Amino acid sequence: MRSTALRVTVLLAATLALAGTALAGSGGAQQAKLEVALVLPCPTNDGSWCQQGYVAAKRLQKEGVIDLKFTSNAPQDTPGASQVIQRYVAGGSQLVLAHSAWQDAAFSAAKRFPNAPIVYAGGGKVGGNVSTYEEPIYQPAYLAGMLAAGITKTGVIGGLAAFDIPLCHAQMEAFKLGAKRVKKSIRQITTYIGDWNDVAKGKSAALAAADQGADVFVVCGGGPASGLISAAKERNLSIFGYVGNQNGLAPKHMVGSLVYNLYPVFKAIVADVQAGKYKGKVYDLGLRSFTFALNPKYSAGKIPPAVMKQMKATQQAILAGKFKVPYIPK
């Protein structure tokens, strides 16, 4: 009896689904949605790197531009990531967004599928149908540095980073240059902790720099960022959020966040594929993709109005292409 009922239900559901597809198909005058696969190295709710990628892709899906499939917590190693990318291409995805520094994985997948558009994050080699999108975090870091110079009471600011890689190095240097533009005498303490995930060590490093007088911090790396938030609450430090909009995580202490906005980046890539114009290239939207989001609730220190004005003018100059933030990768 039960199995008969089940069969009838399944049959009914299948019929309905078929009818639905037919109906949708009959109205299919508009452009077909692009089949996009998003590969993430971490969970979709990490409040940072992966969440930013996920949210941007979801928005394109909501707008009806793409059909989205995604994998979170994908293997980080080259063969593992390459496997995931290849599976999506073989499964019919028309564009794979590999949201990590997966240059080698992207090229290894491209060897088997040379015609598939594969895009990886973080900048590097491009060629064939493999593209990359830059991560210009140094640009908002420069603006953050300008504010930091206005906020600091000690004249010492802090930089906290996971590793001394070009991404973090350029960010730390830009933060320092931004601060020095406002006040020449500013000194910056930069600490590298040697780990992306180690929250406790990040916190300890922040406290050590705070003992040396640093009172405004910028950070590179998810683990160090969480550690810095914890340290900021303990010592009343002023800090800047990393990759995601972290202003809500420490409303009193976050001056603002360096927010990686991938929506315009993904949109540009999708548009290129849909228009048939896609080829391997570097997508760099500068301050439009790595934005600076001020926190209206910040209250741990004071931002002098003159400094704020100067920062906003610089922001406009960068967006208008009149000023270029120095890029110092090492």
Added chain:
Amino acid sequence: MDWSTIIGVSLFASGVQLAMPTALAAVGETVCERAGVLNLGLEGMMLTATLAAFVAAYYTHEAALGVLAGVLAGVAVGALKAFLSVFLKTDQVINGIVIVIFAQGITAFAYERLFGGLSTQPEIAPLHDVRLPGLADIPWLGPVLFDQDALFYVAAVVALSVWLLLFRTRFGLLVRAVGEAPAAADSAAVHVDRVRLFALLVCGALAGLGGAVLIVGDISLWGPNVTAGRGWVAVALVIFGRWNPLLVLGGALLFGITDALQLRIQAASGGTTAAVPFEVFQALPYVLTLVVMVAATVASRRSAQPAVLGIPFRKGVSE
């Protein structure tokens, strides 16, 4: 360079804080290795405990319950390790690594399932913010019990108790017997597998406590792989401490304080702009540990390693 800002009370405090989770796990590992079980799943035990502690503290708003949940989760993983190593007698190196990989996957998955819908990163109230009415107001004892540095006393007491357990109790004698000569112990009517099971449960409890302390006593939030290799360092510290819980604790403190020291030197010397590259400071804890280990081994000449470490006991089968 201003040395007074580098070396001081806060160096000790932050060193202890960095060292404690590792120290507790390493003391736990000493117990099961003394019983002859090589537990490479320590990192997995700690990681599982961090999530259990976080989840319990998050939902009950009681940091103390978080600690309890961490300990229980550690014991559960200890039981799993015992099932694989002691009862199924599978290869201990392999099942240890399997446990670590399993824990890394399952914790990230569970975290995403539990907190995936939240728009902000969830946080818990840290242990030192918890005030039990009456208790915290007791002069001297209150501040000590609720001060983060109190962790040092906790770990010291734990290490001392484990030392007493191993060297001054009948259970400790049994543990060491099954780690040195299981066949002889068996012929004296000692239930070898049962002793090893208990040793692994104790190890799990301590590793779980270490994981819980990392979350509840320090950072108040959770992220994938939040233990960041502390379990592996703890396994190495057991060798460093020559399977003696007190030396293991000393080693963990040395490592933690050197680590805190290198972060402070980096900060004080101006980071990347300094004459000495910061990588030199970063390597400092590892170099120091290696030097002490080599020196200690050369000085004592005799191996302290339990004789049958990593070898499952099969009744009637000679090794």
